[in-house]
Amino acid sequence: MRVLKTLSVPLDRVEVSEHTQMREVIGVVGGFLTPAAGKRSDPRRVAVQFARANSQLVSEAYVVQNAPPAHPEKKPALVRPSTAARSPAGYHVQLQQSYQGIPIYGGRAVVHMTKDRGVYFYTNDLHPARPEAEMGKGRHLTADEALEALSSVLPWRNRARVEPRCSKVFFPQDSSDLRLAWCIDLTLEEHTPISDPADRSADWRAIVDMQSGDVLQLLNVSLYDWSWARVFYPNPIVSLKNEELTWDAQLPDSAYRMIRLAGLEGSGFLRGQYADTRETANRVREADGQFLYRRGERGFVETMAYGFVSRVMNWLADRGWGSLFPSPIAINASAAIGDNSKFLPNSWELRFGGGKVMDAEDASIIVHELGHAIQEAQVRGWGTCLQHSPVRAMGEGFSDWLATVYFAQERRGYHPTHVGDWDARGYLPPDTHLRRVDSSKTMDDWSADEHADGEIWSSTLWDLYLRLGGDSGDRQVRNDARDTAIRLVLTSHLYLSDGRRETIEYVHGLSALLDADRFTSDDVTQPGPHERTIRDVFAVRGLSP
Numbered sequence: 096m097r098v099l100k101t102l103s104v105p106l107d108r109v110e111v112s113e114h115t116q117m118r119e120v121i122g123v124v125g126g127f128l129t130p131a132a133g134k135r136s137d138p139r140r141v142a143v144q145f146a147r148a149n150s151q152l153v154s155e156a157y158v159v160q161n162a163p164p165a166h167p168e169k170k171p172a173l174v175r176p177s178t179a180a181r182s183p184a185g186y187h188v189q190l191q192q193s194y195q196g197i198p199i200y201g202g203r204a205v206v207h208m209t210k211d212r213g214v215y216f217y218t219n220d221l222h223p224a225r226p227e228a229e230m231g232k233g234r235h236l237t238a239d240e241a242l243e244a245l246s247s248v249l250p251w252r253n254r255a256r257v258e259p260r261c262s263k264v265f266f267p268q269d270s271s272d273l274r275l276a277w278c279i280d281l282t283l284e285e286h287t288p289i290s291d292p293a294d295r296s297a298d299w300r301a302i303v304d305m306q307s308g309d310v311l312q313l314l315n316v317s318l319y320d321w322s323w324a325r326v327f328y329p330n331p332i333v334s335l336k337n338e339e340l341t342w343d344a345q346l347p348d349s350a351y352r353m354i355r356l357a358g359l360e361g362s363g364f365l366r367g368q369y370a371d372t373r374e375t376a377n378r379v380r381e382a383d384g385q386f387l388y389r390r391g392e393r394g395f396v397e398t399m400a401y402g403f404v405s406r407v408m409n410w411l412a413d414r415g416w417g418s419l420f421p422s423p424i425a426i427n428a429s430a431a432i433g434d435n436s437k438f439l440p441n442s443w444e445l446r447f448g449g450g451k452v453m454d455a456e457d458a459s460i461i462v463h464e465l466g467h468a469i470q471e472a473q474v475r476g477w478g479t480c481l482q483h484s485p486v487r488a489m490g491e492g493f494s495d496w497l498a499t500v501y502f503a504q505e506r507r508g509y510h511p512t513h514v515g516d517w518d519a520r521g522y523l524p525p526d527t528h529l530r531r532v533d534s535s536k537t538m539d540d541w542s543a544d545e546h547a548d549g550e551i552w553s554s555t556l557w558d559l560y561l562r563l564g565g566d567s568g569d570r571q572v573r574n575d576a577r578d579t580a581i582r583l584v585l586t587s588h589l590y591l592s593d594g595r596r597e598t599i600e601y602v603h604g605l606s607a608l609l610d611a612d613r614f615t616s617d618d619v620t621q622p623g624p625h626e627r628t629i630r631d632v633f634a635v636r637g638l639s640p
């Protein structure tokens with residue numbers, strides 16, 4: 096098998112080599128593509144063939160096999176397909192690592208292939224070692240004994256709604272040690288509304304060491320809903336359509352909107368699947384899950400920040416981007432950093448500053464900072480490139496665009512392209528906006544300032560959204576245009592994931608968008624269906640690949 100050399104990612108950024116020696120191009124989407132195996136091929140078989148042909152990608156102690164073996168003890172260390180997921184970009188086959196028929200916890204690799212089964216991406220979390228030291232030594236706890244050991248840490252007896260589910264796993268304790276353990280899933284009796292924050296009613300997962308009985312890991316995996324929050328959506332100027340509104344105006348109830356908060360874990364804090372306001376000083380706690388504050392009250396900006404982060408992340412999850420965040424992002428909704436906000440990639444935190452209008456009172460500021468976090472979650476190190484480099488300017492542009500396009504319906508006909516239009520009312524002197532995404536700038540206006548140059552990028556993406564149907568009078572067409580634009584833009588970020596981001600320029604971002612269009616379409620051998628539109632909106636800005 097040979098790799099194709101006809102992809103649109105510039106080849107000077109990709110080292111293409113023989114299919115069997117391509118360790119160095121792993122992670123560069125578009126850098127390789129194995130010949131299509133055809134739409135009739137079983138994606139699992141293709142994944143197995145790929146992994147076998149590239150055995151250096153799989154941990155050496157393991158054998159890649161298609162079917163479960165009749166006698167696992169004869170081939171004890173195996174990697175074989177577990178699931179095959181379908182997405183707009185094709186198939187994603189998960190390979191699971193096991194030893195003597197017992198799965199290795201988290202020991203997975205994923206082979207990504209196009210709809211007609213050409214492999215173009217591979218991710219690997221396989222454990223390098225065999226768990227030999229663990230086998231056949233000492234006495235092992237039975238499942239009942241493990242449940243008894245667990246009850247001292249998590250009092251679950253008399254509260255389990257269904258029989259606890261227990262399965263054997265090898266659990267990686269540190270980089271080299273694999274412990275034989277029981278993986279226990281529990282569902283405990285719920286009490287709603289939650290009256291006692293210390294109540295441990297929930298879905299839980301526990302890992303109990305099979306020899307020592309130690310609880311190696313205990314996770315609350317439940318996702319509670321429906322709590323309510325009172326927020327600006329996106330801000331009072333837009334809700335009231337009042338251009339004269341000053342930062343200190345008395346606001347009527349119609350300036351607010353009630354939203355549901357999904358995914359709160361039930362502690363009474365604003366803590367859930369995607370965010371945790373733990374960095375906010377004097378954070379609020381509502382045992383009944385009702386976060387109903389007004390501007391100026393403690394908890395309002397914290398609720399805004401949590402509400403919009405979780406809302407946007409859930410919205411993206413509904414569009415196929417459910418596993419972007421490695422962990423809930425920490426939020427400081429009232430940080431002492433002046434009238435400014437930040438995303439901190441190393442501490443995985445969002446910080447929102449003050450001002451006459453606090454930053455987290457303006458939903459577009461929240462979504463802008465969240466945009467940086469999303470990009471970092473997609474491509475680790477996006478934000479640690481040189482200041483004012485094109486890749487950072489693309490980050491500013493993307494974040495402004497996300498903050499605008501997300502509220503396209505609410506802003507329709509009134510401040511449709513504004514970012515920070517409420518925050519800016521608190522500036523000295525007051526202003527109408529922080530930035531806009533409808534600038535007429537082209538590449539001739541390049542100024543080597545990441546926020547100014549970001550306006551070229553945000554405005555191009557805004558044009559793209561309009562050209563895809565965002566300018567339609569039909570709401571469904573506009574929503575579809577937004578979904579298409581989000582799919583293209585987020586997918587394109589994945590194609591800018593190599594370690595040479597300092598060399599990335601806007602033209603590479605354009606190529607990545609063309610690739611995203613192609614690889615999420617039905618026929619990846621052809622340019623994508625929106626190729627002409629994408630090229631046109633970029634050409635207006637002085638960019639062509």
Ligand SMILES: [Zn+2]
Nearest residue numbers: 463467491494
């Ligand atoms: Zn920014």
